[in-house]
Amino acid sequence: MSSTLDQRLIELFQHPRIQGCNWQPRLFWHPAADGSAFGPLRVDGRELEVFLATIIGEPSTEQAALDQEQEGRGRFIAANARRHELPLFTRR
Template structure:
């Protein structure tokens, strides 16, 4: 999936009501220039690997991930670990973007 399309998906997942229950601030995942309430269209510069973020957000939103299989093929068990940590209520460490 192209970078911009994957970022858009992550931004949409981030706005999902089940994800919002976690009270995560966008600055955890995107460069916000210290803006307190950035608009969704301003979230264009990820601080973390978008595939890992997509797995985290999809699992939190209770929807299928589009990146989990690819991530597990590249780094065996990585997506599974992220999902497991979400279920335990823990925040996994997400790698920096490549």
């Protein structure tokens, strides 16, 4: 995963709408070696980007690629987000 996507995921996660869900970072990230909350991802970063962006109401930068590579996976995750359902993400 690129550092650009890493940074985008952290920014999306820190958005007030996401923070209002009361999810802890450890749901999506392993703790970093230095003890910070945002270490290596537990889940596919592209799927998480689609999910978080949809909740916030921003266009996803990853949905089109997921849809093409995995036959609609991006649309499926976005639909889960719109229904306020936490999808089963692909583990890393």
